[in-house]
Amino acid sequence: MDAASEYRCPVYSSDTVDAAKRAELLVRPVKSSADILALVSPILDSVRNGGDEGLRSCVVKFDRCLAAEDTAFPLTLKAPFPAELAKIDPKVKQAIDVAYSNIKAFHSAQMERESEPIRVETMPGVVCQRFARPIGSVGLYVPGGTAVLPSTALMLGVPAQVAGCKNITLATPPRPDGSISPEIIYIAGLVGAQTVVRAGGAHAIAAMAYGTETVPKADKLYGPGNQFVTAAKMSVAMDSGARVAIDVPAGPSEVLVIADKTADPALVASDLLGQQEHGLDSQSVLITIDCDDAYVEAVNAAVAEQAQALPRAEILRKSLSQSFILQTKTVDEAFAFSNDYAPEHLLLYIADAAKSIELVENAGSVFVGPWSPVACGDYASGTNHTLPTVGYAKQYSGVSTSSFLKHFTSQELSPAGLKNLGPYVEILADVEQLGAHKASVSLRLDKIAREGL
């Protein structure tokens, strides 16, 4: 096998893909959740029962951070973070500041809509309202396994700050020497985080879900991560003892590109590789519309050429075989597959891309036209990169400002309102045979009648 042939995506044609194969192509290359949950459960128990000590032992075992063997290793850093820990290259600072500003602009606009109270008089004298409040204590997970992702600190920290969350904790795996990347500390300061936890994986999730001596307990957990992190989030969310919510199952990165003949094969290849390089369990998919075999070969050749020259060539070599190219004939066929796949990122590299958004039913975030590489959304366009994977875009939205808010409703009835609505409530309470419910209305209606209100 020559080197280039190791970096190719398998190719299928919709003409020959039957229903069973199509169903198979829709499934992501990830371990079953039962297998992962079995691995994650003892880690969660160790932190839930052992607090900081349990957390420390998991840091040693799983984050492979040498300094953690020292029992004096502080598991948390508290704000204000020392300036020397946040020292970054001025060029990097400028790029982070641009990203911060764009993300803040887009998420602040969401805040304006989401926090606006709603008031509706559903019947004369019956006023219903809805109010937004920030979630008090939030735990943000910033991945740091195969790559440290300060951009995720922005994607989670900015909406938390915009929503007005009071207690922001950020957890991320420490580097081998036990330190946290200065870019993450700089961003933690920018977004007003109070605590940075030096731990990654399922144990960091457990620490924020249950709280420890030094890690504050969060009301809601956010952020992407590998299969351990995602399974841990789902597990603690089901534990009534933790009383913690989660944002979205944001697992291994993925992209689906829909391309027609107008798409430059080299640029298509660059976006496929962009998400595939995240890890061995990532998946990139290309759906072509009415493109011949020569076009598909040109994409595969560009994939092989670019992949071999990239710093993460080894990850790509091992994982490109689980990506694939599917040749279809029509726009409808291509979008039908994409909507069933429900990709985290959907790149529309076709003529009339903007108009085709109407055809999208399920996707985390859409990249429209030839000049919108997925990397721009990953870092700095302003949208959020914490997005549903493995098909969860069918029922979940990506992280947004509203993920950091909760809403409560109110109703206020005047005597006239109760006279209008009360008799119907009495009937419905009768249907359910709930006498106390009925009496709470009847007694008031009697009083209104007695007092002539």
Ligand SMILES: NC(=O)c1ccc[n+]([C@@H]2O[C@H](COP(=O)([O-])OP(=O)(O)OC[C@H]3O[C@@H](n4cnc5c(N)ncnc54)[C@H](O)[C@@H]3O)[C@@H](O)[C@H]2O)c1
């Ligand atoms: N969907 C999204 O929005 C989105 C955004 C950014 C990144 N991602 C994805 O996040 C993931 C990041 O994964 P990562 O691994 O690089 O970083 P990570 O921080 O999620 O996980 C690394 C940690 O996993 C733990 N771990 C590793 N092996 C373990 C084992 N065998 N048992 C128990 N714990 C173990 C360790 O604590 C390690 O520090 C990638 O898959 C990437 O594609 C997704």
Ligand SMILES: N[C@H](CO)Cc1c[nH]c[nH+]1
């Ligand atoms: N593509 C990731 C979301 O799946 C986000 C990211 C961070 N850094 C680079 N990319």
Ligand SMILES: [Zn+2]
């Ligand atoms: Zn990415």
